[in-house]
Amino acid sequence: MTTQAPAPAGIVIHVDGDACPVKDEVYKVALRHRLPVNVVANSFIRVPSNSLFQLVMVHEGPDVADDWIAERADARSVVITADILLAERCLQKGARALSPKGKAFTQNSIGQQVATRAIMEDLRSTGEQTSGPAPFRPADRSNFLSALEVEIQRLKRAG
Secondary structure, three states, X not given: OOOOOOOOOOOEEEEEOOOOOXXXXXXXXXXXXXXXXXXXXXXXXXXXXXXXXXXXXXXXOOOHHHHHHHHHOOOOEEEEOOOHHHHHHHHHOOOEEEOOOXXXXXXHHHHHHHHHHHHHHHHHXXXXXXXXXXXXXXXXXXXXXXXXXXXXXXXXXXO
């Protein structure tokens, strides 16, 4: 008979769930490490039947899911989001933030990413055609799995 190690104290994964393409990967890693996962969305999303996984349905409206996640993010959280402004809010609270493509948002890079986002938004508001983000590729899934594992190991070492 084998026994599983207890879940690392306090580590939690929050997923900005409405358009997240790597939820299955999050579940896989969370099961391996016995970590709770909150999938936050404003509509129903199926989550695996496991006590570690919770669907948090919030009211529709701008930033409602983001607000829920940002209010609960802390130094023991990993936040999965493609939303740069949500990532910035979570970093300010000490959380770790990853894009679904496996790119870690950091204090050193977030300022430039927010500025670039603002410039692109201004261009679009003037009618400028922009290309948008690159399509999600199979390599992005692999990059994400590696990056999530790295962040969890860092949190475990930090105690």
